[in-house]
Amino acid sequence: MQVWWLLLPLSCLSLSTGLQKANKYEGYKIYEVTLKARSSPLQFAFSELSKNDSYYEVFSASGGQPARVMVHPQEQVNFVKLMDEHNANYEIVNRNVGLTLSRQFDTDRMLRNWFPYNGRLGTERYYSHGEINQFIEDLAKEYPRRVFVKTVGKSYEKRLMKTVTITNGDGRRNKNVILVDGGFHAREWISPAAVVYLISQLVDNLEENADLLKDYDWVILPVVNPDGYEYTQLSADTRMWRKTRKPSSDSCIGTDPNRNFDFHWNEEGASENPCDNTYAGSKAFSEPEALVVGDLIHSYADRGKMYLTLHSYGPYILYPWGWSEDLPETVDDLHEVAKAGYDAILEATGTEYVIGSSTLVLYVAAGASDDYAFNAGFSISFTMELPPGGTGFDPPASDIDHMVKETWVGIAAMARKVVTKYPLS
Template structure:
């Protein structure tokens, strides 16, 4: 028999294993000069312990940086030495996470409502897809396109399959902590399947293939252990996880991706080292020629970004993509007043090679390839409260539909 004291210690160890963000602060740092922008960019590349939630190359933009307590004195000294204006955006990251968890766990609600009011777990998301495939078997199907490193099924839902239609491939959740992305994909699925009559214009001559959670291991880990986990979960040396959005085999590892396994932007041991990125690759290759629009959902910052991510040069065909992205931004602006910034990843943010959108455009020959950086949670960054899901996903769906319509007109 196992002594009670050992059971108690085991329980304590499991509870204690959840990572605490006690004392972690998020700073907002105004970059007013080219040298200041350079300084922050170098810091992002060289320091694995601080976590840039937002960084662009635009002057007068405010970077957002999460810094653990031990690194704060040196960080502040650096900022003062370089003449930055800065302020504390989140005083204690742990308390924002706990506030949200308390609201989210209050009471169970039916699945269709829960899409709007809570962040569903991966198994619930997959159950919902299966439920839809059963209920709407004539035009909805679910396929397992692979398994994650920890063995979770990667399921796509195909809506309105017709071999003559152009295909839209929508994915979300390659970055684990960006929970609003899978929530948005789920709302899109809900609208296209259960509210088809309201969405006829984007169903009549389009086929949708949606993978709501690319990185379920990281997604579950961010629910269970570390709210701000970003990468996959496969170990590499003494650290775990690869940045899936630096792992695609197009100019892999050349710029804006780390070769250090402990970095948040680790490119992986090789290109396509992760089963999750392999699954997206294979899904896109299977649709080569048919897939006209690849849309990948991230958070946060209200951006619609397109190739290239590895160089500031624009690719042939960028005007077509820009037109689609502008249609999305304009529709959202008209509906709610929210503004999106539109442009190539490198020109708007920073060069980062190995992204799925570059690969889809260059190798899978998808002519319209866009990253949508969804709205965040205001001062809470990646962690929008569950009460903000409904407003956010409804607004984003307006933009997604407008882009899909534009694509349908073109192909």
């Protein structure tokens, strides 16, 4: 595998003249800015910039962490002027987003030819929604007593949304449940990749993970937003799409499915503008994809002990609340489980996650799935934001292997803490 990745950049260079075409992100730059405090004037300026998404996209802007913002070529002079006015420390981390995305698209296309689906999903490349569905179907055929696939709904464009339930095969019913999902936001490809790796670990390494399956079943929905996920794989122009694909107005498409849940829906941190990336939808659960997740949460709420939704990018382990600065009464339990994941990852790879409530650590995000699951009865509910790669949301395929293995280390540690802390009644 090392040889492939040594040769791949040379292949891209040799093909760049014939394959690279200017796309909608040509000339866009990504700046990384140090924000000193949550309430600083610069933090407020970033909040205002995020409202002008025709020229700016603020990828991250949480207090104490570097903020990244993608800027349209026509606004770069004004942006630099704004940074200078605030005496901000900043650097350019990507000088041409369009060129980066075009090269990545060509690489991904070559990898699909080099590594066709063969019954297993490795870490050599990103896989389509159809390939992921086929993978879990094939697992169910191979392990008919341990793996069960169920179609739980359809997306707006009628793609089948399937869960895979993983057990140890002992046939016992009414075990506790860990519910996991990925792929809420279309461009966050590393999320479904991490979920697929998690599935493989639980299925293929039963002896090693017997403690995680003795009294617990795992129910996993690999891709919540299949329409958006497939759309991002069409071209470099569509790679940064975030939302669903159902028209939200006469001129705009899509809703942020992670602002569409019926718990403090359409409050702070969500937008009423159908064109915005954080558009909450016309009503709670207006998106069939969010409704599927909501139904899953309620289906397992009586047995569910941990809900985990994987996103990028962070690195963060976030717990409720996302709609308020208030903390749940059981915040110590939430923090204890999150700390187990933090410690395991830090020891294994040196990556340091940030732990805390969504609102206090990152930003206000009302109407999200983690708050909904926690309110529905899951004792532990987390959003895990994986580390950045590439321009932020687009780690190259060469990063998949180490990122998903690192993520599994944290998930397994948190699950072991949950299994110990919440034994089967």
